[in-house]
Amino acid sequence: MSTDATAPAAYTREQQETEELCAGAIRALSGSASIRYRGRRLHDGHRPLPIHASHLQPDAALQDLPSLRGAADSVALRLLHTDAALHKSLCPPEPVARLVFELLEQLRVETLAPEHHAGVIANLRHRFTAWSHAFYDSGLAEGASGLLLYTVFQMCWSRLTARPVLEKTEDFIEATRWSVSSQLSGDLAGLRRHRADQAAFARHALAIAHAVDAMLKEAQTAQDGQQDAAGDAKAQAAFKLLLDFDSDNDNIPEAAPLGDSRAFSDGAGGYKAYSTSYDREEPAGELVRRALLLDYRERMDGRIASLGINTARLARRFTQLLAVPQRDGWSFGEEEGYIDGRRLAQLISSPSERRLFRKEQFLPQADCLVTFLVDCSGSMKTHAESVAVLLDILLRALDQAGITTELLGFTTGAWNGGRVKRDWMRARSPANPGRLNELVHMVFKDGQTSWRRARPDIAALLKADLYREGVDGEAVDWACTRMLARPEQRRILLVVSDGCPMDTATNLANDEFYLAQHLKQVVARREAQGAVEICGLGLGLDLGAYYSRSLATTLPASLNNELFSEIAQLLGGRKK
Amino acid sequence: MQSVRNLFHIDSDLLVPVFTERDTHVPDIDPAYRFNKDVTLAILAGFSHNRRVMVQGLHGTGKSTHIEQVAARLNWPCVRVNLDGHISRLDLVGKDAIVLREQQQVTQFQEGIVPWSLQRPVALIFDEYDAGRPDVMFVIQRILERDGKFTLLDQNRVITPHPHFRLFATSNTVGLGNLNGMYHGTQVLNHAQIDRWNIVATLNYLPQAEETEIVLARVPAMNDEAGRQLASSMVAVASLTRHGYAAGDLACLMSPRTVITWAENCQIFHDPAVAFRLSFLNKCDEAERPMVAEYYQRCFNEELPASQA
Numbered sequence: 001m002s003t004d005a006t007a008p009a010a011y012t013r014e015q016q017e018t019e020e021l022c023a024g025a026i027r028a029l030s031g032s033a034s035i036r037y038r039g040r041r042l043h044d045g046h047r048p049l050p051i052h053a054s055h056l057q058p059d060a061a062l063q064d065l066p067s068l069r070g071a072a073d074s075v076a077l078r079l080l081h082t083d084a085a086l087h088k089s090l091c092p093p094e095p096v097a098r099l100v101f102e103l104l105e106q107l108r109v110e111t112l113a114p115e116h117h118a119g120v121i122a123n124l125r126h127r128f129t130a131w132s133h134a135f136y137d138s139g140l141a142e143g144a145s146g147l148l149l150y151t152v153f154q155m156c157w158s159r160l161t162a163r164p165v166l167e168k169t170e171d172f173i174e175a176t177r178w179s180v181s182s183q184l185s186g187d188l189a190g191l192r193r194h195r196a197d198q199a200a201f202a203r204h205a206l207a208i209a210h211a212v213d214a215m216l217k218e219a220q221t222a223q224d225g226q227q228d229a230a231g232d233a234k235a236q237a238a239f240k241l242l243l244d245f246d247s248d249n250d251n252i253p254e255a256a257p258l259g260d261s262r263a264f265s266d267g268a269g270g271y272k273a274y275s276t277s278y279d280r281e282e283p284a285g286e287l288v289r290r291a292l293l294l295d296y297r298e299r300m301d302g303r304i305a306s307l308g309i310n311t312a313r314l315a316r317r318f319t320q321l322l323a324v325p326q327r328d329g330w331s332f333g334e335e336e337g338y339i340d341g342r343r344l345a346q347l348i349s350s351p352s353e354r355r356l357f358r359k360e361q362f363l364p365q366a367d368c369l370v371t372f373l374v375d376c377s378g379s380m381k382t383h384a385e386s387v388a389v390l391l392d393i394l395l396r397a398l399d400q401a402g403i404t405t406e407l408l409g410f411t412t413g414a415w416n417g418g419r420v421k422r423d424w425m426r427a428r429s430p431a432n433p434g435r436l437n438e439l440v441h442m443v444f445k446d447g448q449t450s451w452r453r454a455r456p457d458i459a460a461l462l463k464a465d466l467y468r469e470g471v472d473g474e475a476v477d478w479a480c481t482r483m484l485a486r487p488e489q490r491r492i493l494l495v496v497s498d499g500c501p502m503d504t505a506t507n508l509a510n511d512e513f514y515l516a517q518h519l520k521q522v523v524a525r526r527e528a529q530g531a532v533e534i535c536g537l538g539l540g541l542d543l544g545a546y547y548s549r550s551l552a553t554t555l556p557a558s559l560n561n562e563l564f565s566e567i568a569q570l571l572g573g574r575k576k
Numbered sequence: 577m578q579s580v581r582n583l584f585h586i587d588s589d590l591l592v593p594v595f596t597e598r599d600t601h602v603p604d605i606d607p608a609y610r611f612n613k614d615v616t617l618a619i620l621a622g623f624s625h626n627r628r629v630m631v632q633g634l635h636g637t638g639k640s641t642h643i644e645q646v647a648a649r650l651n652w653p654c655v656r657v658n659l660d661g662h663i664s665r666l667d668l669v670g671k672d673a674i675v676l677r678e679q680q681q682v683t684q685f686q687e688g689i690v691p692w693s694l695q696r697p698v699a700l701i702f703d704e705y706d707a708g709r710p711d712v713m714f715v716i717q718r719i720l721e722r723d724g725k726f727t728l729l730d731q732n733r734v735i736t737p738h739p740h741f742r743l744f745a746t747s748n749t750v751g752l753g754n755l756n757g758m759y760h761g762t763q764v765l766n767h768a769q770i771d772r773w774n775i776v777a778t779l780n781y782l783p784q785a786e787e788t789e790i791v792l793a794r795v796p797a798m799n800d801e802a803g804r805q806l807a808s809s810m811v812a813v814a815s816l817t818r819h820g821y822a823a824g825d826l827a828c829l830m831s832p833r834t835v836i837t838w839a840e841n842c843q844i845f846h847d848p849a850v851a852f853r854l855s856f857l858n859k860c861d862e863a864e865r866p867m868v869a870e871y872y873q874r875c876f877n878e879e880l881p882a883s884q885a
Contacts, residue, residue: 021870024825028816028871033823073874116784116808119877569863 013566016542016552018065022072029076029120038544042075046524050084051075053106054099055131070127073120077109083198090202096216097209100149104156104191104205111160111195128157129166136169144219151176152184152212159188160195180215184208271473271518272434275420278413281478284442285457287466296459303389307559311393314564315400321572322403322490323364331361366403369447369488370571373479374461375497376411376442377470383539386555387496388461394567395458399451404488407445407458410475412468413438417505424509435471435515436505441478442466447486472501472546473518480522480532491532492571495547498539519546535570549573580620583649584611592624594650601653601698603644608793610786612642618777619646623699623742628720628772630705630745633779635759636831639746640703642779647699652742655693656701659708661761668715669728685731690716694726697740705745706762713769719743720772745773758828781818787811787832795839806848809875810835813852816871826864830856849880 019037026035026042034045040058042049056071087105092098110128113120132154135141141150151173158165165173181188190204273279285293332340337359347356372391374380380387391407398405412418417436424433444461445454460466476495483491501515523546526532536547543550551570553563580590595602615631619642622629631639640656647654657663670688674681693700702708702716718724719737726735748758751765770776781787791807792799798807814830821829830838834856841851852872857880860868869880 017866021866024820024823024867025816025870025874027823027825028819029874031819031822069870069873114812116805116812117874118809119872119874122877123874 012540013551013553013558018068022068025069026072026076026079029073029117030079032079035075035079036544036548037542038548040542040544049075049079050088051078051106052098052102054103055128056106064130066123066126067130070123070125070130073113073123074106074110074127077113077120077124078106081109081112081198086198086202090206092206092209092213094213096149097206097213100152100209100212101202101205103153104208105198105202107157107160108191108195108198108201108205125161125163132166133168136172141169141172145216147173147176148180148212148215148219151180152208155181155184155188156191156208159192162192180211183211187211271514271521273474274424274433274436276439278419278438279440280413280438281441281443283457284409284444284460284466287442288460288463290456292463293456293459296462297456299462300385300388300392300459303385304393307389307393309393309561309564311397311400314393314397314568317565317568318398318401318403318571319364319366321568322368322370322401322492323366325362326365326367327360328363328365329361330358332358334359366401367488368490368492369404369406369483369486370398370492370494371406371408371479371483373475373493373495374407374409374444375470375472375475375495375499376409376461376467377499377502378467379498380539381464381467383498383555384462384464384467386559387539388458390555390559390563391461391496392455392458393564395445395451395454397564404447404486405445405451406443406447406482407454408475408479408482409442409444409461409466410470410472410478411440411442411466412471412503413440415468415504417503421505421509429509433509434506435474435503436509437469437471437503439471439474440466440468441475469503470497470501471503471506471515472497473515473522476519476526476534477522480526480534483532493532493534494537494567494571495534495543496537496539497543498541500546516546523547533573537567537570580616584616584646586611586613586616588613588617590617590620590624592620592650595652595697598651599653601655602651603648603654605648606641606645608790609641609645610790610793611645612779612782615642615777615779616646618775619643619744621775622744623647623650623652626722626739626742627774628722628743628745629775629777630747630770630773631777631779632747632750634781634829634831635748636833637779637781638832639779640701643699643701643744643746652699652740653697654699654701655689656703657689658703659705661707661709661763663708663712665712665715668712670730672730685728687728690719691726691728691735694719694735694737694741697738699742699744702743702745704747704762706747706749706751706759706765708763710763710766710769713765716743717769717772720769750776781815781832784808784811784815787814787835790832791835791839794836795843797843798839806842807839810838810848812875813871816874817856817868820867820871825867826860828860828864848876849878852880 023036110124140146154165187204187207194200333355334357337357340358343356395405418438421436536543536550538552540554542552577591578594580588633639668688668690672683673686675684749762751770753764754762788808788811814835817830820826838855841855845851872880
C-alpha cells in the first residue's frame with residue numbers, strides 16, 4: 001500500500017467512465033470483445049495491445065474527449081486492418097526507423113475508416129492535429145532531428161489523407177519539406193496508392209523509415225562534430241521517450257503500477273512467505289474494546305442517517321441483479337393451472353367461482369454469497385469512516401435481499417516486518433526471502449451472523465490502530481478459500497482498496513513489484529478457476545490492472561445513491 | 577416451372593414449380609423485398625423437394641417475411657400460426673365443439689389447423705416455434721417426416737398429407753433455450769424433434785450495403801444522395817450496436833426492423849437524432865445510453881443530445 005504523500009492525483013469515476021466508453025467503442029468498431037483498459041493501457045484480455053504509434057500514446061496534454069475518442073478509433077481500425085504477425089515481421093530493428101514505420105502503419109489504417117463513420121474520421125483528424133500541435137508546442141520539433149521527423153510525419157499524413165498540412169506549422173516545415181521531398185516523393189506517392197494493402201504499403205513505408213534513419217544519423221554525426229547541442233538537450237531527452245517502445249509506461253500517473261518482479265519470477269516456485277508462524281486470523285470485534293465499539297457504532301449510525309440512502313431500493317436492486325427465480329411451493333386460487341383437488345367441493349357449491357386451480361410458484365431467491373475484503377493498510381485510515389459507512393449500507397441492503405454476506409479485512413501484525421523480519425535477520429538475511437511480515441486476517445462479519453448481530457463488530461473498521469500494511473495477494477487467496485467452503489452457488493468477492501500491495505520489509509528484501517505480481521497472479525488464477533467472481537473497488541485509483549471488473553470512485557465525495565447503484569451493477573456483473 | 581433467377585434475382589440455375597393461380601391464402605408480393613441467397617435456396621428446397629425447413633435467426637431479420645415472400649412469388653397458399661406457451665394439443669389437432677345442425681345442438685369434431693392444412697396444398701408456418709411447449713409440439717412429430725401420415729385419435733381417422741402440403745418454422749433460438757437472456761419465454765426444445773427438421777437455415781444480419789438498400793427500398797422518400805448517406809450511417813450505427821451486443825456492452829441491439837422504423841420516423845420528425853431517441857435509445861437501459869450515444873457520435877459526427885426526459 002502506498003503510504004507516501006506524493007500520491008498522484010486521484011483517478012476519478014469520470015475518467016473511468018470515459019475509458020469505458022472508449023473501450024466500448026473499440027469493441028464495437030473492431031468486433032474484438034476482449035478489449036479493455038487495464039491500468040490506463042489497452043489490453044486484449046490480459047495482454048497489453050502492442051500499439052506503438054507515437055500519436056496514440058497516453059499523454060497528459062491530450063486528455064480532451066475528442067482526442068481520447070480519436071485514439072480509441074485509431075486502435076480499433078488498427079485491430080481491424082493490420083495483420084499483427086506481418087507487421088511484427090516487417091518491423092525494422094533501428095529505433096528511429098521503427099518509430100516512423102509504426103506511425104505510418106497507424107496512419108494507413110486510419111485512412112481506411114469507412115465513409116459512413118463520419119464521426120470516426122473527424123475524431124481521427126482531431127487526434128492527429130492535436131498531437132501535432134502538442135508536439136510542436138512542446139519544443140520537440142526545435143532540434144534538427146525533431147524537425148525532420150515532424151516534417152516527415154506531416155508530409156505522410158497530408159499525402160495519405162489528401163489534406164493540406166497543418167496551416168499553423170506550414171511555414172515552419174517548409175524548408176525541410178523542400179529538402180527531403182525529392183528523396184521521398186516516389187514512396188510518398190506509393191503510400192497513398194497502396195494504403196489498402198499492408199504488404200505493398202510496408203515496402204514504401206520501410207523505404208521512408210530507412211531514409212529518415214539515414215538522414216538522422218548523418219545529422220547526428222555532423223552535430224557531434226560541432227558539439228553545440230546544449231539547447232537541444234531538452235528536446236533530445238523528450239525525443240528519447242518517443243523511441244522507448246517496450247517500457248511499461250510506469251510514468252503514466254494515476255494507475256496502479258505494474259511491473260515485472262525479478263525476485264518473483266526468479267524465486268524458486270514464485271511467491272513464498274518467509275514464515276507463516278506469526279500469521280493470525282481473528283474476529284475483528286475482539287481486537288477492540290466493547291465500549292469503544294459501541295461508541296464507534298453510534299458515530300457511524302449518525303453518519304448513515306445523514307446520508308439518506310434508500311436501503312430498501314438498493315435491496316430490491318440486489319434482488320433483481322443477483323437472485324434467480326426458483327420453484328417455491330404453489331400459488332393457490334388461480335384461474336388456470338393444475339386442478340386443486342381441495343377446491344372441487346367449492347365447484348359444486350358455487351359453480352360460478354372459477355378459481356379452482358393452483359400454479360407452481362417461482363420466487364426470486366438469491367443463492368449467493370458476497371464477501372467484502374477491505375484493505376486495512378495505513379493509507380486507508382483516511383478513508384476508514386467512509387468505507388465503514390459504505391460497507392455497512394451495502395451489508396444491510398444485501399441482508400435485506402436475502403444474500404449471504406461476509407466482511408473481511410487484512411492488515412499486518414506489525415510495521416516493518418515485525419517478528420518475521422527479526423527471524424530473517426537472525427538467519428543472516430538470506431536472499432529472496434519472500435513475504436516478510438506477520439499477516440493479520442480479520443473477520444468483521446461472517447456468513448452465519450446477520451447484519452443486525454454484527455453491527456458493533458463492523459464498527460471495528462473505525463479503529464485506526466488496526467491499519468498497518470497490506471499483503472493483498474495472500475488476503476485474496478484466503479478470502480477465496482473461505483468462500484469456497486460456503487454452500488452458496490454464486491460467490492462474489494469485492495476488494496476495497498486504495499493502492500497496490502505494500503509491505504516495506506518485503507519490498508526491501510525482494511523488490512518493488514513482488515507483492516503486486518503475486519496479487520495479479522492470484523486474481524488471474526482465481527478468475528480462471530471461475531468459482532469466485534472478483535471485483536475491485538478502487539478509492540481514487542484504477543484497479544483495472546489487477547481485477548478485470550473494477551470500479552473507481554472517490555470517497556467520501558461520491559458517497560451517494562449513484563455510487564451504490566454502480567456498485568450494484570459491478571457486483572451483478574454488468575460492468576466489464 | 578420457372579427460373580429462380582427471374583423470380584428472386586438470385587444467381588442460381590435452379591428451376592422451381594410455381595402455381596398458376598393465386599388464391600386468397602397466397603400472401604401479397606412486396607416488390608421491395610430483397611432475398612438472401614442461402615436462405616432463399618433453403619426455403620425453395622423446402623417447397624420444391626418437400627423438405628421441412630426451419631429458419632433461425634435474431635429478431636427483426638425478417639424470417640417469417642422471407643418465407644412468406646417466397647411463397648408469394650410461387651403463388652403458394654400460406655398459413656402462419658403464431659405459437660405461444662398456451663397453444664395446446666386441442667388447438668392444433670382439433671376438438672369437439674357444439675354446433676347447430678337442423679336447429680339441434682350437436683357436438684361435432686372440428687379439425688384443428690394441422691389436419692386442415694395437411695389436406696390442402698398449403699404451406700404451414702409455425703412462427704416462434706421455440707415458444708411452443710415442447711410436450712405439445714410432439715403433435716407434429718409424425719408429419720415432420722416427409723410421408724408421415726397423421727392419425728386423428730378422436731376420430732380413428734388417418735390423414736394422408738396432400739402432396740403439396742409444406743411445413744416451415746421460424747425461431748429465435750436453435751432450441752437450446754434462452755441462452756443470451758434476450759428471448760424470454762422461449763423453451764428448450766426436444767432434440768429428437770429438432771433432428772427431424774431437414775434443413776435449418778440461419779438468417780442473421782445482412783452486409784451493410786444490402787441493409788442500406790433495404791432501408792431505401794422501404795422508405796423511398798430517402799432515395800437521394802443525402803438520404804443514401806444518412807441511411808448508410810444509420811445502418812452503421814445498427815451494426816455497431818450489434819457488435820456491442822456481441823461484446824456484452826449492450827443488452828439490446830438494433831434489428832433491421834428498428835432501422836426501418838428509425839428511417840420512417842426520420843420522415844416524421846425531420847431530425848435523425850430525435851427519431852433515433854424515439855425509435856431505439858429509449859428502449860435501452862439507462863446505463864447503456866452513454867455507450868449508444870458514443871456509437872451515434874462515431875457514425876454521425878454529432879453528439880446525441882442527452883435525454884430530455
